[in-house]
Structures are given as structure tokens and as C-alpha cells.
Amino acid sequence: MTPDPIRVLCVDDHAFMADGLRARFDQEPGIELAGRRSSADGLLGAVDETAATVVLMDIEMPGPDPFEAIENLARHRPDVRAILFSAFVRDHYIDQAVAAGAWGYLSKGDPPDDVVRAIRAVAAGEFAMSREVADRAAGPGPKAPEPDTPRSKLALLTPREIQVLRLIGRGLSRVEIAQTLHRSPKTIDVHRASIMEKLGVNDRVDLVRFALREGLAEL
Amino acid sequence: MRTRRWLSVYFLLAAFDIAAVSISLYLNHLIVSRYAESIEVNRDWADRQGIYASLGQLAATVNTPGNDVFATGDIDAEEARLAARAEDFRVRLREARRELVLDIDPADAGPLLDLLDRSAQEMEAAVASGLSIFDALRAGDAHAAGQRMAAMDRRYNRARDYLTELDARVRLIQRRTLDAQAAAAADLRRFEFLVGAFIVLMVVGVTAYGRLLVRQTHRAARERERYLAEIAGQRARLEAVFRTAAEGILTVRPDGAIESANPAAGAIIGVEPGDLAGRPVRSLLAPDAPIPDAPGVAIETVGRRGDGRAFPLEVALSAPAPAPGGGVTTWIIRDISERKRIESELAEHRDHLERLVEARTAELEDTHARLRASERLASIGTLGAGLGHDMKNLLFPMRCRLDALDRLDLPDPARAELAQIRAGLDYLQNLSRGLRLLSLDPEDPEASGGVTDIARWWDEVGALIERSLPAGARFTARIDRDSPPVRVAPHMLTQAVLNLVVNAGDALGAAPGDVGLTVRHTDRTVTIRVEDTGRGMTREVRDRALEPFFTTKQRGLSTGMGLSLVHAVALAAHGSLRIDSEPGAGTTIDLTLPVGVNADPDAQADSPASPAGAVTAVVSVRDARLGAFASAVLRAAGARVIRASALNGFTSPAVWVTDRPDPAQRDRFLAADRRNRIVSLAADIDPTPGLIRADDAGRTDRFRRILAEALSAAAGAGGETPT
Incomplete structure (x- = not known):
């Protein structure tokens, strides 16, 4: 009996991404593109509709926080596995991904073959990391690790703060951020102040720049 | 002005007083004269009354003979008597008449005269009758005599009546005159009251005025006393100022001699202030020292102390206080030697500061220039990173499609084209990575992570780099194989060096030339030098060479990112980039990078103790x-x-990752090898050497680190066993 094909839901706001994946999956037995969405909004519903078994989720997208969506998915549909798929590789994304319940973290710089392999591995119960990610995930080398120095300043931030920073990077106002995260604007102010203090940044422009550099948002 | 008013009042009062007295005197005089007059008049009338009374008597005497003859029978004597008395009467009447005419007002005199005349007439008739009596008697007609006597008596009574009426009239006149006089006196008396009142007023006025004057005088005296007291007070204050002022104060007489000096002046000159008095003020100054030529203006001059030493002195003069024979001038002197000293020190400081400021300004300008450049770089980097990111999003699907195409059965030309497309995509992939490098923050772990062993790296990329040069370029590479590793990731180093070499090749242009690559090292740094014998850079080009998008090449051939990229790599690694270039003399670029502490993980594979590869990891986690x-x-x-x-x-050696370490198994595992490590996700576990707690697995970064530590310990590197 042929096992059920791996049905991949592509959540990415770039139109070409899903088409490219489909073209690639067409060459692969046992993997097919179940559908595409352009944001993490209504992920659970989309998974149900498309009968997806694996979700390939971009990080920099407008709409709800992808990590929260993954968390939600892991809680309600543990049978469906989410893999983060981003143009940027960051230590903190790895950590956030794992914390949120993702099964993998891939880079869009990876060759498509690696991505396909990773999807298969995840479907088989392994954790998938792209080469770049693996190098970093393994931590400091065998000799003399630097104790307790965060490798990225982002590691200093709480997941919520990273969320806020991402939205700042996208250029949302504090009211818009508050609405998106279902919090009060004052709470957002508190988060922003904390972020700026932790990152040692003095103004919004630098915050946005930092967010862009860290790949928390795209232009 | 008050005085004048007071004086006017005084004069007015005086005039009033004089007027009052004069009027009073005059009035008095009038009253007295009237009084005298009235007495006179009354006496006159009394006299007249007397005369008229005597007239009556005389009339009676005239009548008597006529009566007496009957008794006496002496006709001749009686007749003579009658004639004599009648003559007397006539004389007296004439006198009275004349007196009336002369002395009395005709209005009054008229009726009186009339009465007198009538009386005279009657008396004449009486006399005639009387005489006729005598005739009758002579004739012996007693009866006729008797009748004539009766007639005479009748005439005489009429005359007497007229005289009585005259008397009554005179009384009337007297009364009238008296009344008039009394009225006049009463009138005058009225004035007298007025005058009396004036005099009282005068007295009151004088008294009041006198008292006012007295008060004025007292007030004036008090004012004067107060002024004097004020003056005394001011004087005391001035003296206090004079005594205690820090400045020297001298008063100088018109002849130039010092009249007085305050203690400060004495202190400034260095003598007792008393000793200054009488000295010429010029003796306090150096010869020919200037003094102010206008009051109120302070000038700097040269003073002379008591012992003859000169010192800087500030002098100001007042205008001379006016006084006969020329006034006293006040001199204010200040010892400014301290001030001068401070001024010169300040000038020195200022010069020093100016020099410092110049130096700092130059530094600042330099910093600003660099800041602007780095900000531009940061902005470019941000844009670049975003662009690189965007590119990845496009490249991946394109590569997917390429892969799909590759799997199709295609003719060779098509395959060749596909290969080209793939090469293009790879290039773009690298470019996107390169763009990402531009945005690197030295804090960024990607920047600071990664180590490259030079020798091995060159073995891998040397050929590629050499191939990037144009045909006419002669390439020489001198690689120090003992060079310590650099703290830069291999792909970044490749990117950077490739850029330098490509630039060097471009600098040669079409002409043949040399490009050399040399690697040298010190204890802490490794320097990669790329030099060429190309056209070199002008100063302007050299200054802008690191700017992103700055290029001397034709558009289309270069994005101008190369050197800025190399610079970014250098900065990210806390290294540096140096450019030496002269037009026509080629270019030398030194890329200096710090030595990397961590060894290349790949290199570990070759070393004898290949730690990680020899470790077994057993993962038994329920999640x-x-x-x-x-x-x-x-x-x-x-x-x-x-x-x-x-x-x-x-x-x-092994690492056991578990969420429920069975105690027996745990002990067995740890006892098997000193290097073995357990990573326990269980919360309630006792600390044991060799067991690392990772119960906060939610903190993924910590979990990763713990795994790495455990692995490292199992691999035999690092002695300490973390608990």
C-alpha cells in the first residue's frame, strides 16, 4: 500500500513561491502541493480545507504572527507539522521555531533538493534544519565556548518582544500593532521601550533598521 | 514763594492795620469837630434866646412908663423914659435882626425876621400909643389917656406874643438842630463800631500772623536740624565707604597735592594712608605714566609703590567738585597686577584651546565624514539586505523550476542554456548573500561567527579567484601556510578577496600587468594584500572608493558594490582595510583581519582527536x-x-538525552566512562556529576548550548563537568 502522499500547504505572501514548489513537487513522488495561503490568518481552517499534513510557513508576512499560528496549530492539530521557511537564518528564529512547536527551519537559500529532503524527513518524524541553520544550531564549537554571551541581540528579547519588533519593522504604528496583537497601545509602548533598552537602540529608525537587518521584516 | 506770600500777607495786614487806625483817627476827628460845632451852634442859639428874652424884657420896660405915668404923674420923665427904652429896644432889635440876617440860614431866618419885624411894628405902635398917652395927659384928657394906655398895652401884648412865638421858633430851631446833630453823631458812631471791629480784626490778625510766623520759624528750625542730621548721616556713610572701599580713594587738591587717602589707597601704594596726605599725587605714578583725560574713564597706567617698584594700576578721576579757587578731584585707584596676570594666563589658555579646537574640529570633520559614509553604508546595507532577502524569495522558486526542467528530457542545447541559467541564478544567490553582508553589524553573530584556515581555504578557492582575472594579467600568490586562521567565515572571505582581485584585474584594463596576492601574519592579525600594476586611483577616487555604488567603471559592468562589500566584511570582523594608490603607479590594498580563536570545524576532522564524530548520542525523549x-x-x-x-x-563516549533518567541506568551510564554525559529534561532530579539539567527546554537557545556542552565534554575537550 502506497503511503498517503505528503500534502504540503505553502503559507507565503510571494506568489511565485507556491508555483515554484508545485513545479518541483510535480517531479517528486509522494509529495504534492495541497494549497497556498498568503498569510498565517486562519491557518487551522486552511489546514482542514486542504487536508495538509505539512505546512511550509514563511516568517516575514503581513498578518498574524507565524509563530503564534504555529503554536496554535501544534496545540490543535499535532498531527500536522509546520516547517519555517525563511530567506533569513537567525539563531533566534531557530529558538522561536522550536519553542512554538515547529518541526523544522529551512532557508530559502537552500537548494530545492534539500527542501524536499527536509519535508520528507519531517514527515518521517525528524527535525529539519537547513545546512546554514544546522551550523548555527549546533552551538559554539568544541573548544572554549563563550559562556552566556547571546549570539544575537535578538536572543535577549522575549518572543512577544520579537513579535512587536517584527511589526515595527513592517512599519506599523503602535495602534496598529496593538490591534494586530490584541493588546493595548500602552502595552506596546512598554514592549517597545524594553526592546530599545535591550538592543541598545535609541530611536525608531534604528529599530526598523535592526528589524530589517535581522530579517524580522522585509522592505 | 511761600515767603513771598507770607510777606504779602504781612504787608496786607500792615496796610490794613494802618488803614484801620487812620480811619479811626479821622472818625474821631470828625466826631470831635462835630461836637465842637454843635456846641457852638447851640450856644449861638442860646445867646439868641437870651437876646430875644432881653428884647422881651426891654419891651416890657417900654410898656411900663405908659402905665407908670398914671401912678407917678411925671409925664415928662415917663416920656423920656419911654423914649429911651424904646430906643434901647430898637437898638437891640436891630442888632438881633442884623445878627439873624448875617449868621442864620435864610430859610430859618425868614420867619424869625418876620416875627421880629412884627414885634417891632407892634412895639412902635405901642410906643406911639404911649406917647399919645402923654399927650392926652397933657391935654388933661385922662379918659383918652386911659384908652391910649389900653391900646398901648394891647400892642405891647401883641409884641410880646410875637416875641414869645419867636422864642418858641428859636426853641424849635434849637431842637431841630440838636436832633440833627444827634443824628449826625449817631451816624458817625456807627462808623465807629465798624472801625472798632476793624481794629479788633487787626489785633486778631496780627496775633494770628504772629503765631504763624512763630510756627514757621519752628518748622524751619526743625527742617534745618533734619537736613543737618541727614547731611551728617550721609557724611558718615561716605566716610564709611571711603574707609572700607577696596579701591583706593584719594582726594586731590587743585595744586595736585593729596588731601586725603583711604586705607585701601595706602595698602595699594604700601604706605600708611596718613603718609600720603600732602604728597603730590603724581608721586604715586611712574614717571610719564598716563592719567585719564576725562572724568569717569578708567585707564590702565603704571603706579609706583612706596618702595619704588612699578606695578600695573588702574586710575579713574572724578570731575572736580566745584569750589572757589578750583575744586577737589577724587581719584579711584585699583591695583590690577593680579588681573593682568590672570589676563595673560587666559590668553595663553585661549591660544591653547584654539589649537585644541582646531585639532578636534579636524578630527570631528573626519569622524563626520566617516559617520556619513557608514550611515550611508548602513542605509545601503539595510536596503541591500532587504533586496537580498527579496531575491531569495524569487530565486528559490526559479531554482525549483530549473530543477523541474532539468528532469525533463531535453536536447543538449536546451540543457546548455539551462546550465547558463543555473549559473546566473547561482551568481544571483551569491550576490544576495553579498548584499546581506553589506548590512552586517559587527555585533551580528553571522559576522563574528566562522573561522577560516587560510591554507585550506586557498586550496579550495585559489583557482576560482585566479580565473577571475583577465587574460593579460600575471597572477602571483604567496600564501603563508603557517598563517593562523582568521575570524571570518569562508564564504565571506572568498567574496571579499574575489572582489579585490577582480578590481585589480579591471585596473589593468586591456594592458598586460601584474596582480599579486600575499598573506602575512602577526600574532594577532592576518593581512591579505592584493596589489596591481594598473592605472591606480586619484586622491578623489581613493577617498570615495569605499562608497557603495561608487564606481569608475562603465555602468552595467559594475554595480560599484565591490570595495564597499570588502570594507563591510573587514568591519564586521573587526578588521580594517587600507588602500594605497597613486595615479599611474598601481594600487595596493591590505585587508587585515583578526586571528580567529576557534578552529575551523572542518579542520577538526583531520586532527587526531576527532571529538564530536566519535561521540554517540542517545536520545530517549517522549516528546x-x-x-x-x-x-x-x-x-x-x-x-x-x-x-x-x-x-x-x-x-x-556518549551523551544521553532523556526526560526520565532511571537512577540505575543513570549510574551505569556515568560509570561506564568519565566522559559520558547525561542531559536530563526532568525537573526533579538530584544534582549528579556528569548530569546536566535542561529542564527549561522551552529556552531553546539554552537547550542547544547544553547539548553542545555535553557533546564537547564527551568529546574530551574541556575538563570541567558542568552540573
Whole structure:
């Protein structure tokens, strides 16, 4: 009996991404593109509709926080596995991904073959990391690790703060951020102040720049 | 002005007083004269009354003979008597008449005269009758005599009546005159009251005025006393100022001699102030020292102390206080030697500061220039990173499609084209990575992570780099194989050096030339030098060479990112980039990078103690995902990973990742090899040497680190066993 094909839901706001994946999956037995969405909004519903078994989720997208969506998915549909798929590789994304319940973290710089392999591995119960990610995930080398120095300043931030920073990077106002995260604007102010203090940044422009550099948002 | 008013009042009062007295005197005089007059008049009338009374008597005497003859019978004597008395009467009447005419007002005199005349007439008739009596008697007619006597008596009574009426009239006149006089006196008396009142007023006025004057005088006296007291007070204050002022104060007479000096002046000159008095004020100054030529203006001059030493002195003069024979001038002197000293010090400081400011300004301008450049770089970097990111999003699907195409059955030309497309995509992939490098922040772990062993790196990329040069370029590479590793990731180093070499090739242009690559090192740094014999850079080009998008090449051939990229790599690694270039004399670029502490992980594979690769990791975690993650991390670090539900078989050295370490198994595992490590996700576990707690697995970064530590310990590197 042929096992059920791996049905991949592509959540990415770039139109070409899903088409490219489909073209690639067409060459692969046992993997097919179940559908595409352009944001993490209504992920659970989309998974149900498309009968997806694996979700390939971009990080920099407008709409709800992808990590929260993954968390939600892991809680309600543990049978469906989410893999983060981003143009940027960051230590903190790895950590956030794992914390949120993702099964993998891939880079869009990876060759498509690696991505396909990773999807298969995840479907088989392994954790998938792209080469770049693996190098970093393994931590400091065998000799003399630097104790307790965060490798990225982002590691200093709480997941919520990273969320806020991402939205700042996208250029949302504090009211818009508050609405998106279902919090009060004052709470957002508190988060922003904390972020700026932790990152040692003095103004919004630098915050946005930092967010862009860290790949928390795209232009 | 008050005085004048007071004086006017005084004069007015005086005039009034004089007037009052004069009027009073005059009035008095009038009253007295009237009084005298009235007495006179009254006496006159009294006299007249007397005369008229005597007239009556005389009339009676005239009548008597006529009567007496009858008694006496002496006709002749009686007749003579009658004639004599009648003559007397006539004389007296004439006198009275004349007196009336002369002295009395005709209005009054008229009726009186009339009465007198009538009386005279009657008396004449009486006389005639009387005489006729005598005739009759002579004739012996007694009867006729008797009748004539009766007639005479009748005439005489009429005359007497007229005289009585005259008397009555005179009384009337007297009364009238008296009344008039009394009235006049009463009138005058009225004035007298007025005058009396004036005099009282005068007295009151004088008294009041006198008192006012007295008060004025007292007030004036008090004012004067007060002024005097004020003056005394001011004087005391001035004296206090004079005594206690810090400035020297001298008063100088018109002849130039010092009249007085305050203690400060004495202190400034260095003598007792008393000694200054009488000295010429010029003796306090150096010869020919200037003094102010206008009052109120302070000038700096040269003073002379008591012992003859000169010192800087400030002098100001007042205008001379006016006084006969020329006034006293006040001199204010200040010892400004301290001030002068401070001024010169300040001038020195100022010069020093100016020099410092110049230096700092130059530094600042330099910093600003660099800041602007780095900000531009940062902005470019941000844009670049975003662009690189965007590119990845496009490149991946394109590569997917290429892969798909590759799997199709295509003719060779098509395959060749596909290969070209793939090469293009690879280039773009690298470019996107390169763009990402531009945005690198030295804090960024990607920047600071990674180490490259030079010798091995050159073995891999040397050919590629050499191939990037044009045909006419002669390439020489001198690589120090003993060079310590640099703290830069291999792909970044490749990117940077490739850029330098390509630039060097471009600098040669079409002409043949040399490009050399040399690697040197010190204890702490490794310097990669790329030099060419190309056209070199002008100063302007050299200054802008590191600017992103700045290029001297034709558009289309270069994005102008190369050197800025190399610079970014250098900065990110805390290294530096130096450009030496002269037009026509070629270019030398030194890329200096710090030595990397960590060895290239790949290099570990060659070394005898290949730690991570020899370690077995057993992952028995109920949470499949967490277990999968731990496995992936350990595998990526080089361990041999076994996923099992329980610790069954393992070979030491090993790391056991578990969420329920059975105590017996735990002890057995740890005893098997000193290097073995347990990573426990269980919360309630006793500390044991060799067991690392990772119960906060939610903190993924910590979890990863713990895994790495455990692996490292198992690999035999690092002595301490973390608990």
C-alpha cells in the first residue's frame, strides 16, 4: 500500500513561491502541493480545507504572527507539522521555531533538493534544519565556548518582544500593532521601550533598521 | 514763594492795620469837630434866646412908663423914659435882626425876621400909643389917656406874643438842630463800631500772623536740624565707604597735592594712608605714566609703590567738585597686577584651546565624514539586505523550476542554456548573500561567527579567484601556510578577496600587468594584500572608493558594490582595510583581519582527536518533536545519533538525552566512562556529576548550548563537568 502522499500547504505572501514548489513537487513522488495561503490568518481552517499534513510557513508576512499560528496549530492539530521557511537564518528564529512547536527551519537559500529532503524527513518524524541553520544550531564549537554571551541581540528579547519588533519593522504604528496583537497601545509602548533598552537602540529608525537587518521584516 | 506770600500777607495786614487806625483817627476827628460845632451852634442859639428874652424884657420896660405915668404923674420923665427904652429896644432889635440876617440860614431866618419885624411894628405902635398917652395927659384928657394906655398895652401884648412865638421858633430851631446833630453823631458812631471791629480784626490778625510766623520759624528750625542730621548721616556713610572701599580713594587738591587717602589707597601704594596726605599725587605714578583725560574713564597706567617698584594700576578721576579757587578731584585707584596676570594666563589658555579646537574640529570633520559614509553604508546595507532577502524569495522558486526542467528530457542545447541559467541564478544567490553582508553589524553573530584556515581555504578557492582575472594579467600568490586562521567565515572571505582581485584585474584594463596576492601574519592579525600594476586611483577616487555604488567603471559592468562589500566584511570582523594608490603607479590594498580563536570545524576532522564524530548520542525523549530537535542538533554537531525509547546499547563516549533518567541506568551510564554525559529534561532530579539539567527546554537557545556542552565534554575537550 502506497503511503498517503505528503500534502504540503505553502503559507507565503510571494506568489511565485507556491508555483515554484508545485513545479518541483510535480517531479517528486509522494509529495504534492495541497494549497497556498498568503498569510498565517486562519491557518487551522486552511489546514482542514486542504487536508495538509505539512505546512511550509514563511516568517516575514503581513498578518498574524507565524509563530503564534504555529503554536496554535501544534496545540490543535499535532498531527500536522509546520516547517519555517525563511530567506533569513537567525539563531533566534531557530529558538522561536522550536519553542512554538515547529518541526523544522529551512532557508530559502537552500537548494530545492534539500527542501524536499527536509519535508520528507519531517514527515518521517525528524527535525529539519537547513545546512546554514544546522551550523548555527549546533552551538559554539568544541573548544572554549563563550559562556552566556547571546549570539544575537535578538536572543535577549522575549518572543512577544520579537513579535512587536517584527511589526515595527513592517512599519506599523503602535495602534496598529496593538490591534494586530490584541493588546493595548500602552502595552506596546512598554514592549517597545524594553526592546530599545535591550538592543541598545535609541530611536525608531534604528529599530526598523535592526528589524530589517535581522530579517524580522522585509522592505 | 511761600515767603513771598507770607510777606504779602504781612504787608496786607500792615496796610490794613494802618488803614484801620487812620480811619479811626479821622472818625474821631470828625466826631470831635462835630461836637465842637454843635456846641457852638447851640450856644449861638442860646445867646439868641437870651437876646430875644432881653428884647422881651426891654419891651416890657417900654410898656411900663405908659402905665407908670398914671401912678407917678411925671409925664415928662415917663416920656423920656419911654423914649429911651424904646430906643434901647430898637437898638437891640436891630442888632438881633442884623445878627439873624448875617449868621442864620435864610430859610430859618425868614420867619424869625418876620416875627421880629412884627414885634417891632407892634412895639412902635405901642410906643406911639404911649406917647399919645402923654399927650392926652397933657391935654388933661385922662379918659383918652386911659384908652391910649389900653391900646398901648394891647400892642405891647401883641409884641410880646410875637416875641414869645419867636422864642418858641428859636426853641424849635434849637431842637431841630440838636436832633440833627444827634443824628449826625449817631451816624458817625456807627462808623465807629465798624472801625472798632476793624481794629479788633487787626489785633486778631496780627496775633494770628504772629503765631504763624512763630510756627514757621519752628518748622524751619526743625527742617534745618533734619537736613543737618541727614547731611551728617550721609557724611558718615561716605566716610564709611571711603574707609572700607577696596579701591583706593584719594582726594586731590587743585595744586595736585593729596588731601586725603583711604586705607585701601595706602595698602595699594604700601604706605600708611596718613603718609600720603600732602604728597603730590603724581608721586604715586611712574614717571610719564598716563592719567585719564576725562572724568569717569578708567585707564590702565603704571603706579609706583612706596618702595619704588612699578606695578600695573588702574586710575579713574572724578570731575572736580566745584569750589572757589578750583575744586577737589577724587581719584579711584585699583591695583590690577593680579588681573593682568590672570589676563595673560587666559590668553595663553585661549591660544591653547584654539589649537585644541582646531585639532578636534579636524578630527570631528573626519569622524563626520566617516559617520556619513557608514550611515550611508548602513542605509545601503539595510536596503541591500532587504533586496537580498527579496531575491531569495524569487530565486528559490526559479531554482525549483530549473530543477523541474532539468528532469525533463531535453536536447543538449536546451540543457546548455539551462546550465547558463543555473549559473546566473547561482551568481544571483551569491550576490544576495553579498548584499546581506553589506548590512552586517559587527555585533551580528553571522559576522563574528566562522573561522577560516587560510591554507585550506586557498586550496579550495585559489583557482576560482585566479580565473577571475583577465587574460593579460600575471597572477602571483604567496600564501603563508603557517598563517593562523582568521575570524571570518569562508564564504565571506572568498567574496571579499574575489572582489579585490577582480578590481585589480579591471585596473589593468586591456594592458598586460601584474596582480599579486600575499598573506602575512602577526600574532594577532592576518593581512591579505592584493596589489596591481594598473592605472591606480586619484586622491578623489581613493577617498570615495569605499562608497557603495561608487564606481569608475562603465555602468552595467559594475554595480560599484565591490570595495564597499570588502570594507563591510573587514568591519564586521573587526578588521580594517587600507588602500594605497597613486595615479599611474598601481594600487595596493591590505585587508587585515583578526586571528580567529576557534578552529575551523572542518579542520577538526583531520586532527587526531576527532571529538564530536566519535561521540554517540542517545536520545530517549517522549516528546517526539523535542527528541527530533535534539537529534538534529547533535547530528549537525557531528555526533552519531541513536533515537531509542530507553538506554539500551551505547558506546562511550556518549551523551544521553532523556526526560526520565532511571537512577540505575543513570549510574551505569556515568560509570561506564568519565566522559559520558547525561542531559536530563526532568525537573526533579538530584544534582549528579556528569548530569546536566535542561529542564527549561522551552529556552531553546539554552537547550542547544547544553547539548553542545555535553557533546564537547564527551568529546574530551574541556575538563570541567558542568552540573
